[in-house]
Amino acid sequence: xxxxxxxDIHITVSEGASLELRCNYSYGATPYLFWYVQSPGxxxxxxxxxFSGDTLVQGxxxxxxxxxxxxxxxxLRKPSVHWSDAAEYFCAxxxxxxxxxxxxxxxxTKLSVKP
Amino acid sequence: xxxxxxxSRYLVKRTGEKVFLECVQDMDHENxxxxxxxxxLGLRLIYFSYDVKMKEKGDIPEGYSVSREKKExxxxxxxxxxxxxxxxxxxxxNPRQGPETQYFGPGTRLLVL
Numbered sequence: 308x309x310x311x312x313x314x315d316i317h318i319t320v321s322e323g324a325s326l327e328l329r330c331n332y333s334y335g336a337t338p339y340l341f342w343y344v345q346s347p348g349x350x351x352x353x354x355x356x357x358f359s360g361d362t363l364v365q366g367x368x369x370x371x372x373x374x375x376x377x378x379x380x381x382x383l384r385k386p387s388v389h390w391s392d393a394a395e396y397f398c399a400x401x402x403x404x405x406x407x408x409x410x411x412x413x414x415x416t417k418l419s420v421k422p
Numbered sequence: 423x424x425x426x427x428x429x430s431r432y433l434v435k436r437t438g439e440k441v442f443l444e445c446v447q448d449m450d451h452e453n454x455x456x457x458x459x460x461x462x463l464g465l466r467l468i469y470f471s472y473d474v475k476m477k478e479k480g481d482i483p484e485g486y487s488v489s490r491e492k493k494e495x496x497x498x499x500x501x502x503x504x505x506x507x508x509x510x511x512x513x514x515x516n517p518r519q520g521p522e523t524q525y526f527g528p529g530t531r532l533l534v535l
Contacts, residue, residue: 316462339521350426350512350526351465358521397464401521409455409480410524414464 309334311398313413320388321421328383328416330398339401340381341410342372346394354396357381368392393420424449426527428513434533441500443530445513451525452518454496456480456488459510459529471496472518503534 310333320326332338339358343351355366362374372383381398395417402409429444445454452473457465457480467480469488477488485507489497496515500507510531514524 341523343526348529348531350528351514352526353523356521356523409467409470410465412465414462 309400309402309411311400311411311413313396313398313416315416316414317417317419319419319421322390323387326383326385326388326392326418328396328398328418330381330383330413331379332381332398332400333379334400338381340372340374341399341401342366342370342381342383343397343399344368344394345397345415351397354383388418388420390420390422393418424525426513426515426525428511428527428530430530431528432531432533434535435500435503436535437504439500439503439534441503441532441534443498443500443511443513443532445496445498445515445527446494447496447513447515447525448494449515449517449525450493451515452493453516454490455514455524456486456496456498457512457514458482459512465512468498503532505534508532508534 312331341356342354345351354370355364357364357374364372395415397415398413399410426447455470456468459465466482471477471490487499512529513527516522516524
């Protein structure tokens with residue numbers, strides 16, 4: 308069965324520091340991968356997605372992610388974090404077969420930003 | 423601009439009450455989804471629908487039912503609310519032909535007393 312693992316439950320970084328959030332997936336075919344962000348009390352907003360092609364994907368708010376098939380990973384990065392990036396981040400993979408169109412989510416990584 | 427709206431942001435109900443959560447999308451999407459979100463558990467799929475009057479169980483359908491009478495509207499029903507259904511409920515939609523981004527509503531935070 309498909310699954311998504313986000314190994315870090317909570318990360319704290321200083322404002323201006325670089326950020327990497329890890330995501331590993333379990334999937335038998337070419338995955339369709341997503342990163343979403345959720346600000347407190349809000350719904351989820353799409354940051355970026357990977358369907359095919361260039362394995363380095365650019366998203367909104369200065370985020371990027373790199374798909375590495377050999378490592379089954381899709382890590383999210385940002386070179387310089389802003390205080391407004393404090394939120395919870397979710398990695399997801401699209402299901403296949405009877406679950407097409409569904410997303411399998413990781414449990415999320417909460418990001419705190421120190422001034 | 424795409425829009426998914428949910429009828430309430432916050433809701434307080436009593437144990438045993440029947441609860442309706444409404445979701446409306448204006449993007450003419452075929453697929454609609456209901457998730458619940460709990461700390462440390464991420465998002466878990468309750469039910470989804472591929473078309474009007476169609477529904478499929480997700481990972482945690484027990485205690486819930488759904489209704490999709492119109493393409494734009496997908497309702498989640500708690501037949502007899504219980505305290506363990508206190509949670510954040512998120513609705514989403516996307517077009518049938520994948521892969522496609524799911525667009526989320528703002529969520530309904532439900533407290534069952």
